[in-house]
Amino acid sequence: MQITEHVYQVGGSTLSHPSDAAIYCVTDGKVTALIDAGTGDGHDRVLKNIAKENIDASAIHYLFLTHCHFDHVGGAHKLRGTFNCKVVAHQLDAQYIEAGDQYVTAANWYGSFLTPCTIDIKVNDSEKSFAIGSLTLNMHHIPGHSPGSVALTVESEGKLVLFGQDVHGPLNDVLKSNRDDYIQSLEFLLSLDADILCEGHFGVYFGKEEVKNFIESFL
Secondary structure, X not given: OEOOOOEEEEEOOOOOOOOOXXXXXXXXXXXXXXXXXXXXXXHHHHHHHHHHOOOOHHHEEEEEOOOOOHHHHOOHHHHHHHHOOEEEEEHHHHHHHHHOOOOOOOHHHHOOOOOOOOOOEEEOOOEEEEEEOOEEEEEEEOOOOOOOOEEEEEEEOOEEEEEEOOXXXXXXXXXXXXXXXXXXXXXXXXXXXXXXXXXXXXXXXXXXXXXXXXXXXXX
8 A cells, every 4th residue: 555655555454464563665766664574474465565566675675663562573584584674673672572572572462472583773762864765764762662662754745754653552561561651752753743644553644633633542
C-alpha cells in the first residue's frame, strides 16, 4: 500500500500475517529502509509485497526496529539475512533482541520464540538522523511502552510522516514499561505536529487533527 511518494506499507496483520505489526518502507528509489519486521511468520508475503511495489531489494540498506516486542522484531533475523541490511535499534532494547529474551519481548505471549538478531547500529541518543538516499529519517527515543522505544519521522511531499508504532501501549511490568515516561513520550509526539501517522496496529492517519486526536486519546 502506497502512503506517499516515498512511504509504503509492506506488512501487517492484513498484509503479511495476522500476528504482524505493521511493516513500513521509506525509499527515495535508490536507497530504502524498512521499519519493523513483524513476527517472521509472514516473511514470504513481505518479500512479495516489496516486489509488488517495484522496490529494488538490493536498495534495502537498513532495517529500523522501533522496539523489542515480538510482533515487531520476530522477523528481523530473516530480513537481515535476506537483504544483508544493517539493523538499527535503541541500545536499551537491543540487548533483549540480541539475547532472544522471551519475556521482555513478549514472544511468550504469542506462544513463540524470538530468534536472536544482531543489532548492527545501537543508538544511545535522544535523537539521531540517518540519510536514506536524498531523504532524512530521524529517530526519536520515546521510552514508556518499552525502555528503548523509538519513533521515526521523514518529510515526504511536504508533509511530516510519523512512524509511532505502538502509540497505544500497552504498559506492563514484564515489558519494563514506565507510565510517566509513556505520558511524556505521547506529549513529545504531539509536539511534532505530524501530518501523517503510521501506527503499528491501528492503521494510517491522515491530517494533523486526526493524528492529534489519536495520540491524545491515550493520554
